[in-house]
Amino acid sequence: MQVLTTCQNCGKEFLVIKKELNRGNGRFCSRKCSAAFGNMIRNKVWKKNLLSSQGKTLEISDDFGHYISGLVDGEGSFIISFASKENQSYRTQVRFTFKLELTKADDEILKLIQNALLCGRIHYVKRKEDNAQDACRFIVQSLAELNEVVIPFFDKFKLKSSKLLDYEIFKECLALYLNSDSADIARMIYQKRTSMNNGGNKSRKKLDIGEGMSQVNVVVQGKPHIYSGHYVSGLVDGEGCFSVIISRDSNYKAGIRVKLHFTVTLAAINLKLLTTLKNYFGCGNIYYNKAEKAYVYSVQSFKDNINRIIPFFDRYPLRAKKRKDFAIYKEIANLIRVKRHLTEEGIAKIFALRAQMEERGINAY
Ligand SMILES: [Zn+2]
Incomplete structure (x- = not known):
């Protein structure tokens, strides 16, 4: 052969x-x-x-x-x-x-x-x-x-x-x-x-x-230092995920709750790097995913997504296909910001947008 x-x-x-x-x-x-x-x-x-x-x-x-x-x-x-x-x-x-x-x-x-x-x-x-x-x-x-x-x-x-x-x-x-x-x-x-x-x-x-x-x-002694936002966009193009979680919730007007979830998952060995990343963004938290033996840096707060995560990737753009997911994520974030997710027509639009995402996240509706 x-x-x-x-x-x-x-x-x-x-x-x-x-x-x-x-x-x-x-x-x-x-x-x-x-x-x-x-x-x-x-x-x-x-x-x-x-x-x-x-x-x-x-x-x-x-x-x-x-x-x-x-x-x-x-x-x-x-x-x-x-x-x-x-x-x-x-x-x-x-x-x-x-x-x-x-x-x-x-x-x-x-x-x-x-x-x-x-x-x-x-x-x-x-x-x-x-x-x-x-x-x-x-x-x-x-x-x-x-x-x-x-x-x-x-x-x-x-x-x-x-x-x-x-x-x-x-x-x-x-x-x-x-x-x-x-x-x-x-x-x-x-x-x-x-x-x-x-x-x-x-x-x-x-x-x-x-x-x-x-x-x-x-x-790797001491904390890894991030010198450039472009390093972060490279890492996120590899290991990051922008997901939009949609769940039923009667507390919301349209009966549906929409949540933004930005994550970066790294093998357990890289906890220090994730901690540096968390400090770098100045928001979010880190949890351990037992099944994957990995740590996850997670930003779920809408405010942090709108004020920190989205502006960051506008400034340091993603270059791989994840940039498409990010564009949709941002569009949905803007719909939420103007309260469109409280209307049925807005929810329909969010569903349609989300269906075009490559990675919708594990908590898919
Ligand atoms: Zn040769």
Whole structure:
């Protein structure tokens, strides 16, 4: 069986027999790339400045940089993988991957990121499960691109979630890989990787939260600081939700109560970041969702939604498909503000608007 893979030297996609990949072969698209890679490792010439050799310079606005960092804190991953678990002794078996995965409907934002970073590839992933949406991935696997673009980018636009820990280990392992002559390099990296929160492969996904928690407390000392509202809009594009809760309530004139609910949900490990977010907005509260093992930052007060949340996202716009949900949320908020939700005609309009939202929230009517 042939599978699509990415050349470890030039980043180009090519087909390889799966068995070969499992053996640790099939890392390069051509002999030329294999030789160039060997040469690069031997002579430590990966800093030859990839971008300027292509006549490009990385120009990314601070606003978009902070936005990307927020989005990656939600949906990105730093992965170190090995061709085989049993044999970790060969250098060529280590693969470094930076991945940002969103639903297919959000491929536009991934293309914008690819254009801004001037590297990486976009993949589409078909989901077989019934209610799973097809995904789109932005992936960087070329060592030169990782070393010259991805690492400097996240050194400048700092992550604030538990992904910061993964990033630090990823960066350390990549530097080790590029700088060490040790024949035992793969094994050394394999050991370092075990402290990553997200791990390097699927078998490590179910890592105990308690374990990760103590690691993050060590690494992320003090409170994460939010320097830019664009970081928040990136994080919310990944992990936020604007929902409109409609319930029967005889205390209201039309017999229906309409409530705005803004939430940001993060794994339990990221409670500190949520607390920072709550202080940043100066409203709302945080509760624990046991079923999802996650903390939820929640703003339900109409006043806070109108005075703080909505003006914030007018100023720091969302860029992924969640901006459509936000537009409807805002429209419904305006209807409530002028008391239209107390009339039957107003309620009908709110129902129609709400039906167009992608995510209506768990408490759907
Ligand atoms: Zn190649």
